[in-house]
Amino acid sequence: MAILEGIQIQNYRALQRFTLGKTLYEREQDALPRLVTVIGANGSGKSSLLDALGFLGDCLAEGVEAACDKPHRGGFERMRTQGSAEAVKFEVRYKETPIARPISYSLQIACDARGRAQVVYERLRQRRKGQAYGQPYSFLELTNGQGYAWSGTEGFEQGTGTGKGAPAAMEGSERVPIKMKDRQVLGIATLGTLANHDRVVAFRDFLSGWYLSCFVPELARSPSQAxxxxxxxxxxxxxxxxxxYVERANPEGFRQMLSRIAEKVPGIIDITPKTERDRRLVLEFSAKGFPDPFYQQDMSDGTLKMLAYLLLMEDPSPAPLIGIEEPDNGLHHQLLATLAQEFKEYASKARGPQILITTHAPNFVDALTPEEVWILDKGSDGFSRLSRAADLKGVREMFAEGIPMGSLWYSNHFGIGNP
Ligand SMILES: Nc1ncnc2c1ncn2[C@@H]1O[C@H](COP(=O)(O)OP(=O)(O)O)[C@@H](O)[C@H]1O
Ligand SMILES: [Mg+2]
Structure with missing residues (x-):
C-alpha cells in the first residue's frame, strides 16, 4: 500500500507553516506511521488539517477555483491565512511501496488580479536509481502553467538534483514540453491520464484515493433509496x-461481519439484515432485555457511529489514506479506547489503509504510543503549532513506565500552551 510519509502546508487557514512527518525540507523527521492521531483543543486547527487534505483532492478532481469556492471554504482569500500575501503551498512526500524511492510533490496556488485562484507552481521530484544522498531530481516542473515532464520511470531533468548516484538511465524516457491551457487544472490531473507517465499516474491515483470521513449519525438514520x-x-x-452492496457481494461474509460488529457494540446482541418489499435493506438490532428488534432510526448516535466506523474497517478495498474527523463525538469514553485499538489494527493490516484521526478525547489516545500522537495547539501568534508526543521531554519515559498517552495529555504533560 502507498504511504504518506509527510506533508507540509503553508498559508492554509490557521496552518501558516505546518509540517506533519517527513518532507523534502524536513528530512530529519521520521516518516509518518500507519496510524496518525492529532489531538488538540477546540480552535487548534484539527478541522483545518483534514480540510487541507480534502482541498488537495478537490483541486485534483474539480480544479483549484472550484475547490476554493466550496461553501465551507468561502473562496481563496478566506481560505488563505489572514495577513498572508503568499501562495497557499503544499509539499507532499509519499512512497508507492515500502521499498520504492519516495516522491515529493510541490503545489502552489495563488490568485490572479481578478481574485481567481490558479495553479502557479507544480513539481514532482524523486531520487535517481542508486542515488543515496542529496536533493532529488525533477521529472515534472510547471511554473505558471509552463514547463516540462519526463515520461517513463527513469527520466529526470539534468541539473535539478544534487546527489551523485548512478547516471540517469534515460532509455524509454522522453522530455515533453507542457503548456497548460487552463490554469485551474493541476498538471498532474492531465498528465496522470497518460499511460507513459506512470509515476504521475501513480501519484494522482494515490492523491485522488484519499477518503475523508466526517460521520453524521442523523443522516444515517434517514431512510435511503434502494x-x-x-x-x-x-x-x-x-x-x-x-x-x-456488501451483502450482495458476499452474503455469508456479510452475516459474519454483522455478528463481529454486534459483539463490539455494547448492548447489542445481534444484527440481522432484512429486505423490505421495496427492496431496501434494513437492519434489525436485537438489544438486551427487549423482545422486539430496533431499527437504524431508533439507534443512538453513539451506536450508529460505532457501527459506521466498524463497517468502514470491513471495506475489503480501502482508500490508501483515510482521514477521520473527531470520531469521539457522541461516543462513551469507555468505547473510545476500543475504537482506537480497532483503527490501529486495521491500519497495520497488510492491505489496510493509512489512517489519520483528529480528536479531542484523552481516552481515545490511551491505546496509542508516543510515536502515533501529535499535539496541535494555537501559538501566541494565532497559528497552529504541531509537536509529536514522542519528541516532548519526558513523554517516552513516562509512557515506558506505564502511563497511558491520554493520561499524560490530561495531566498536561504535553505542555500545551507553553511557548
Ligand atoms: N484564513 C484564516 N487565517 C487564520 N486563521 C484562520 C483562518 N480561517 C480560520 N482560522 C482559524 O483557525 C482556527 C482553527 O480552526 P479549526 O481548524 O476549525 O479548529 P478545530 O477543528 O481544532 O476546532 C480557528 O480558531 C480560526 O480562527
Ligand atoms: Mg473542528
Missing part, C-alpha cells in the same frame, strides 16, 4: 446502500 454503493460515503448518508 440500491447498492461500493463504499460508505463521507457523512454516512448511504449506510444502507453500502450494506446492500
Amino acid at each position: 440500491g447498492a454503493d461500493p463504499h460508505l460515503d463521507r457523512r454516512g448518508e448511504n449506510l444502507s446502500r453500502y450494506l446492500q
Whole structure:
C-alpha cells in the first residue's frame, strides 16, 4: 500500500507553516506511521488539517477555483491565512511501496488580479536509481502553467538534483514540453491520464484515493433509496446502500461481519439484515432485555457511529489514506479506547489503509504510543503549532513506565500552551 510519509502546508487557514512527518525540507523527521492521531483543543486547527487534505483532492478532481469556492471554504482569500500575501503551498512526500524511492510533490496556488485562484507552481521530484544522498531530481516542473515532464520511470531533468548516484538511465524516457491551457487544472490531473507517465499516474491515483470521513449519525438514520454503493460515503448518508452492496457481494461474509460488529457494540446482541418489499435493506438490532428488534432510526448516535466506523474497517478495498474527523463525538469514553485499538489494527493490516484521526478525547489516545500522537495547539501568534508526543521531554519515559498517552495529555504533560 502507498504511504504518506509527510506533508507540509503553508498559508492554509490557521496552518501558516505546518509540517506533519517527513518532507523534502524536513528530512530529519521520521516518516509518518500507519496510524496518525492529532489531538488538540477546540480552535487548534484539527478541522483545518483534514480540510487541507480534502482541498488537495478537490483541486485534483474539480480544479483549484472550484475547490476554493466550496461553501465551507468561502473562496481563496478566506481560505488563505489572514495577513498572508503568499501562495497557499503544499509539499507532499509519499512512497508507492515500502521499498520504492519516495516522491515529493510541490503545489502552489495563488490568485490572479481578478481574485481567481490558479495553479502557479507544480513539481514532482524523486531520487535517481542508486542515488543515496542529496536533493532529488525533477521529472515534472510547471511554473505558471509552463514547463516540462519526463515520461517513463527513469527520466529526470539534468541539473535539478544534487546527489551523485548512478547516471540517469534515460532509455524509454522522453522530455515533453507542457503548456497548460487552463490554469485551474493541476498538471498532474492531465498528465496522470497518460499511460507513459506512470509515476504521475501513480501519484494522482494515490492523491485522488484519499477518503475523508466526517460521520453524521442523523443522516444515517434517514431512510435511503434502494440500491447498492461500493463504499460508505463521507457523512454516512448511504449506510444502507453500502450494506446492500456488501451483502450482495458476499452474503455469508456479510452475516459474519454483522455478528463481529454486534459483539463490539455494547448492548447489542445481534444484527440481522432484512429486505423490505421495496427492496431496501434494513437492519434489525436485537438489544438486551427487549423482545422486539430496533431499527437504524431508533439507534443512538453513539451506536450508529460505532457501527459506521466498524463497517468502514470491513471495506475489503480501502482508500490508501483515510482521514477521520473527531470520531469521539457522541461516543462513551469507555468505547473510545476500543475504537482506537480497532483503527490501529486495521491500519497495520497488510492491505489496510493509512489512517489519520483528529480528536479531542484523552481516552481515545490511551491505546496509542508516543510515536502515533501529535499535539496541535494555537501559538501566541494565532497559528497552529504541531509537536509529536514522542519528541516532548519526558513523554517516552513516562509512557515506558506505564502511563497511558491520554493520561499524560490530561495531566498536561504535553505542555500545551507553553511557548
Ligand atoms: N484564513 C484564516 N487565517 C487564520 N486563521 C484562520 C483562518 N480561517 C480560520 N482560522 C482559524 O483557525 C482556527 C482553527 O480552526 P479549526 O481548524 O476549525 O479548529 P478545530 O477543528 O481544532 O476546532 C480557528 O480558531 C480560526 O480562527
Ligand atoms: Mg473542528
